[in-house]
Every structure is written in C-alpha cells, then in structure tokens.
Amino acid sequence: MDMKRDYYEDIRLFNSGVVLFWTVALMLVLFTLPLYAPNYYVYLLNIIMVHIILAVGLNILVGSTGQISLGHAGFFAIGAYGTALLMAKLQIPFVVALLAAAFIAAFFGFILGLPALRLEGPYLAIASLGFGLTITHIIGGVDLFGGRMGVKVPPLDLGISQLGVSWVLKTDFQKYYLILIITILMVVGARNILKTRVGRSFVAIRDSDIAAEVIGVNLTIYKTLAFAVSAFYAGIAGGLFGFILGFFDPFTFNMILSIIFLVMVVVGGLGTVSGGIMGACLITYLQYDLLKNIGEVPYFGAFMVTISQLWFTTVGLENFSSMAIGLIMIGIIIFEPLGMFGIWIRMKKYWMTWPF
Numbered sequence: 001m002d003m004k005r006d007y008y009e010d011i012r013l014f015n016s017g018v019v020l021f022w023t024v025a026l027m028l029v030l031f032t033l034p035l036y037a038p039n040y041y042v043y044l045l046n047i048i049m050v051h052i053i054l055a056v057g058l059n060i061l062v063g064s065t066g067q068i069s070l071g072h073a074g075f076f077a078i079g080a081y082g083t084a085l086l087m088a089k090l091q092i093p094f095v096v097a098l099l100a101a102a103f104i105a106a107f108f109g110f111i112l113g114l115p116a117l118r119l120e121g122p123y124l125a126i127a128s129l130g131f132g133l134t135i136t137h138i139i140g141g142v143d144l145f146g147g148r149m150g151v152k153v154p155p156l157d158l159g160i161s162q163l164g165v166s167w168v169l170k171t172d173f174q175k176y177y178l179i180l181i182i183t184i185l186m187v188v189g190a191r192n193i194l195k196t197r198v199g200r201s202f203v204a205i206r207d208s209d210i211a212a213e214v215i216g217v218n219l220t221i222y223k224t225l226a227f228a229v230s231a232f233y234a235g236i237a238g239g240l241f242g243f244i245l246g247f248f249d250p251f252t253f254n255m256i257l258s259i260i261f262l263v264m265v266v267v268g269g270l271g272t273v274s275g276g277i278m279g280a281c282l283i284t285y286l287q288y289d290l291l292k293n294i295g296e297v298p299y300f301g302a303f304m305v306t307i308s309q310l311w312f313t314t315v316g317l318e319n320f321s322s323m324a325i326g327l328i329m330i331g332i333i334i335f336e337p338l339g340m341f342g343i344w345i346r347m348k349k350y351w352m353t354w355p356f
Contacts, residue, residue, distance in 0.1 A: 013188070030180060034173050043172045043244070048284045049183040050241045055264040055276035056190045057233020062262065063270035064194060065226040066206030067116050068125040070258045071132030075231040077253035078105040078135065079238025081145055088154045091161055102235030108135075109231025113224035132258050140250035150249030153242045172244070179240055186233060191273050193229065202226055203271075256322075260287070263325060267332050269341025278340040283325060291321035 014020040082101025086092045159165035204212035268279020
C-alpha cells in the first residue's frame, strides 16, 4: 500500500521514475511539435491550450466544489477585453495587463460567488448565466469597449515600452511557446491548489456543505474563493485568446460558449485536473477541425451530406457539429460518468494487470 507520511509527498509532481520519464517525453514532444507541425495545427494547439486553462479552472468550481456555472464566457470576455484595453489605452506591459485583467475577472467571480451562498443547482446555473449575458450586453453597448464593432488587439509585446524594450511575438509559432509555458504553470498551480487545505475544503463543500461547515470550513470564504479562482483562470485564458484571434467582438463570447466550456469539463471528467485537459483537447479538436467541415470527414461526411440533402438543408449541415458534441456528452453521462478520465483509469488498470 502506497501510504503518504508527509505533506510534500502528496504535492510532489513525480511519484515515480515512470511518471518522470513520460512527463519528460511529453514535454519534449510539446516543445518540438511546432517545428514539424503545419501552421494551422500550431494555431489549433494554441486554442486548445487556452481552453485547457479555462477548463481546468472551471473544473475547480464545478468538479471540485460542486457549484455549476454557465457564465464563464463572461469571465473569458473580461480577460480578453481587459488585457487588450489595458495594453492599448494605458500602455501597460503584457504580463501586468494579463494579470490585472485576470484579477478583475476574479473580483467579478467573487461578486458572483455571493449568490452561491444561498443558491445551488439549477438556480445558481441560471444566476451565472444571467451574469454572462449581462457582461456581453454591457460590453456591446459601451463605446470604451468598442461597442458592437469589437476590439482590435494590439501587438503581443513582451517588452516594456516605457524603457524602450520591445519583444513582439507576431506568429502563431512564437505565441505557442508563451501560451505553452503559461498553460503548464496554470495546470501545475491548479493541481497544487487541490492538494492544499483550500482544495480539500472545496471537495468537502462539494460532498456536503453542512458537514463541511460542522468541521470548521467557512462556507462564505471558500464558496466565493472557488468562484474567484475559477474566474481568474478564465481571465488568463481570455487574455491569451484575444491575441490568438487578433480581433474579437461581444458576439465571440456568447451563451453557447459557456455551455461548451461546461461540456469540456463533463466530458473530460469532473473533479480532476486531467479531466479538464482531456475534455478541452477533445471538444476543441472536434469544433475547430474534425467537425468544422462535416462534409470532409472520411466515410462519415458523405453520408451526413446525403442525409442533409434528403431531410434537411445544406446550411443545416453546420449544426451537426453541435449535435455530435451533444451526443458525446449524453453518451459520457450514461455510459461513463467519470468521463474520459474514467476511461483512462480503466485503461491503466487493464495494462497493469495484463494479461490477467
């Protein structure tokens, strides 16, 4: 039995030499991938990593604390608009602007967390959905935020203009390494948060908030903190997402986006960092590549085109992407409630006991 006798054994990154080996191998693949991958896939990987940051943060709220949120597109928008405007209007350096926008998102997350003290389940989901819709409507109606015309993102300059230091990242290839480093830091941070007293308090609230309060967990602090931490992750993701797109408007952060974020968490696996990563990778790949042009999908695409021409319209073919994602989510909930993480656990157990 692998018993942990020290706190540092619980938070160490590499529990064995095998884990260390495969982690190093993964890092080598990730850091060399842009050297031989097509430009489009580098762009796709950038979006996947941004969604990983958001999904991991959302999983802290939904999976580990048990509070449903359908308003994370609003925090995502705050991060994107905040970072772009702080850099464009106030000439604030990128790193400072990104962190400032994330903390602004965290503040709004704290505010949204206050109703969570009295609401739960579908009522909390509706309240968070209303917040997300409110944010996009406010952004669309204020000229400072570009109104409905949107915002053109300034160049991604890692330097400090006040000191005459400039280091502009222009291509997706250059942005890839910045986003990769930030993603690794955020994922490791989320893992360590869940191993601390704060993370254990989140899990206690999820399992039973009454029992958690009895043993000394302050529900007011930790419920609002869960929203703030999750919103901070969404703010970081939104700030990076803006520089990938180069331009965005309020319609970029619609209600469907919040639902897609929740689907990533559910499909990947609730309550696990690995689940957030897996779900973000799968859903983003389906949305931006495999199901983007459903007619070009091998074998299956021609069949769906025929079905669309017989009973639907050619324009309606685009809706098959949303239908496929919905069916995947329904299938995961019915057949594997632990999501892709549960499938991964089953595979590990199989190979550990193979051939028995």
